[in-house]
């Protein structure tokens with residue numbers, strides 16, 4: 296959209312938000328839910344879960360006044376645009392008044408939604424992305440992870456050997472890259488009769504239901520593993536969407552549970568599968584065959600090592616699998632403090648830079664690559680960031696269980712056999728829709744509550760040998 300279209304577009308968005316909100320909160324829906332609740336059914340039946348989740352959506356929507364929904368939509372639409380310009384110019388002062396208003400509106404939103412007993416304002420906002428998740432619970436899994444992760448990253452930084460970067464430096468024709476990543480998405484089980492894969496500036500997974508799932512990815516002449524990794528990531532999201540039951544479209548049991556569970560699916564295919572040794576035993580010769588000369592001289596170690604380089608950097612979306620979680624923890628701590636009233640918006644850049652030094656050992660040179668890098672806060676999405684690391688945590692715990700239940704699972708990757716994993720995910724996770732909450736699903740599938748250990752054990756187990764420590 297040309298920038299001149301912004302103002303009227305933001306009014307259109309505000310109107311649509313209000314109209315949708317009016318329908319969602321119609322009294323007649325409340326009556327129908329009450330009627331459904333009055334019917335007898337066993338508490339753990341799918342129907343009971345359906346009614347429970349429809350009730351939850353209705354309650355959340357009715358707690359927000361229409362004016363607030365409209366005001367929020369309008370402000371976030373304008374703010375995203377202001378943020379994009381401010382980021383380009385590395386000008387935090389230009390974005391600051393908008394962010395201050397967004398924080399104020401977010402606090403009003405949290406108060407309308409209702410702060411859970413014993414909880415805090417941030418919890419009410421996070422609940423819209425990760426139902427039931429509390430800041431205190433997030434902190435309880437993040438802090439042990441942070442301690443061991445910081446030690447690991449430091450040890451990798453001081454390691455005597457580093458994987459070769461030759462794979463990432465190879466220059467490869469973009470059409471050849473596109474054809475290859477498509478093959479991989481298909482090999483993982485993405486159904487191209489019920490989905491597409493296209494190109495965009497930022498990779499994403501969209502679409503409207505399980506039989507129309509649209510993925511995008513992006514390419515550069517070098518950094519082929521970036522294109523491959525983002526394709527595998529979005530394919531993981533897409534496989535979850537395609538695995539939701541079609542006869543439940545439009546109902547909670549046809550929807551994903553939470554952003555954290557969604558992310559657990561994308562990360563599993565991107566990391567646990569796509570950065571594993573056995574995957575590369577299968578993929579490296581295939582890539583050499585498909586791409587030809589630019590990859591012909593590379594060894595297996597160049598591929599596998601190149602896919603697993605750990606290097607602290609400023610930009611979250613370019614971060615490797617290990618340092619990524621520290622980027623998230625910084626954002627979580629900052630937004631918790633902002634929403635809790637312990638940190639002023641004006642002080643964000645200073646705090647941000649202090650934490651990057653402390654957590655990642657980096658001196659942030661300008662806000663463009665610092666606190667202005669992400670779109671989330673400009674959309675008013677507070678409480679969103681932790682879902683990325685929660686996704687990594689759920690993922691590692693689910694994957695451990697899958698490996699326990701299916702001995703030889705990862706050996707199959709070396710033969711291009713991915714169907715057993717997909718079938719397991721379909722049965723244990725995808726097919727349930729929102730029948731269970733994220734916490735319930737985790738306990739049901741893995742037999743224990745979410746913990747930091749599977750993720751950190753997985754990272755240490757893979758990365759220490761690669762770096763010779």
Ligand SMILES: [Zn+2]
Pocket residue numbers: 528532558561
């Ligand atoms: Zn994702």
